[in-house]
Amino acid sequence: MTRTRRPGLSVRLKLTLSYAGFLMLAWAGFMLVLAFVLRYLPDANLVDARGGVPAPNRSDLAEAAVRPVVAGTLVLAVVGLVGGWLLAGRVLRPLHAISAAASTAAEGSLTHRIDLPGPDDELRRLADVFDTMLDRLEAAFAEQRRFTANASHELRTPNAVVKAMLDVAKADPEGRDVxxxxxxxxxxxxxxxxxxxALLRLARTEQEASGPTERCDLADVARAVVDGIDPPSPVRLDADLR
Structure with a gap:
């Protein structure tokens, strides 16, 4: 039973929002430090005793910082979203290759491999594991095809022998011992x-044999098969070459 899942945000969009959010948090931390520093500035106007220009107080600095802070926030938001989107796309690019290979395998073709280049990181190891899985699946399906062909051949041989014996008996019913x-x-x-x-036992075993193996002389197998076939009845051939 397939459970219906509601659509959600893509991984790329989630990473983009995460990058932008971390950048905005860093900017907010900087603003908090700036506000903390402004707390220790005097709020009254400081005037030089010689009649110079009064130094800016805390209110003047806060008012002057409003516009740069707003502009910086907007710029950082845009840079965080655009840069995060591009960076997330670069990070997730190997996953697109893995997804394409999985789609190709789902369509029935097991010959496609990812062969992901790059450093030995988590995504590279994931791609290598997926390629190994495709290799094992391809080998398993090839073994299944060979198993089917061998089963058909092995079952056809005794049936052909029985048919041949019955045909001989039908052609000469009195000369054959029933x-x-x-x-x-x-x-x-x-x-x-x-x-x-034997074929059923072979089908239940693993595709790759784990126990010891030994060589088999096919000549002995062929000799046993030939010995098991009933020798043909003698036939006399008369020919007139005139």
Whole structure:
């Protein structure tokens, strides 16, 4: 059962807002430090005893700082959003490659690989793990195809032998021992059952063998198969070459 999910913000937009938010927090911290410093400035007008220009007091500095603070806040907000959007896109670029490879694999093609370049970071390791998974899936599907082909071949051989024996018996019903034919048919049936059982056991095992292996001489296997086939009945051929 597929659960419906409501749409939300993209990861790129979330990272952009995070970058801009951190920048604005840093700016707000700077403003707090500036306000803390202004608290220790005198609020009264200070005039030089020689009649010079009065020095700016706390109110004058606060009023003069309003416009730069507002302008700086707007500039930092724009820079944070634009820069965060570009930086998030650069960071998430490998994820787009991984998503494209996953979509290609979902369509049935397992030959595409990410092969992500760059330093050995978290995204590079994620891409390598995904490539390894695709390699294992491709090998598993290839093994499944080979298993199907071998199963078809192994099951077709005893059926063909039984059919050949029945055809021979049908062509010469009086020259064939019925009991022997039944015995040979039962033998081929038992062989087919053994093959099916072996294939089922093979299907339940893992694709990659973990136990010890040994070499097998195919000549012995072929000899056993040939010995299991009933020898053909003698045939006499008369030819007139005149």
């Amino acid at each position: 009991d022997r034919l039944i015995d040979r048919t039962l033998e081929m049936n038992a062989r087919s059952t053994a093959i099916v059982d």
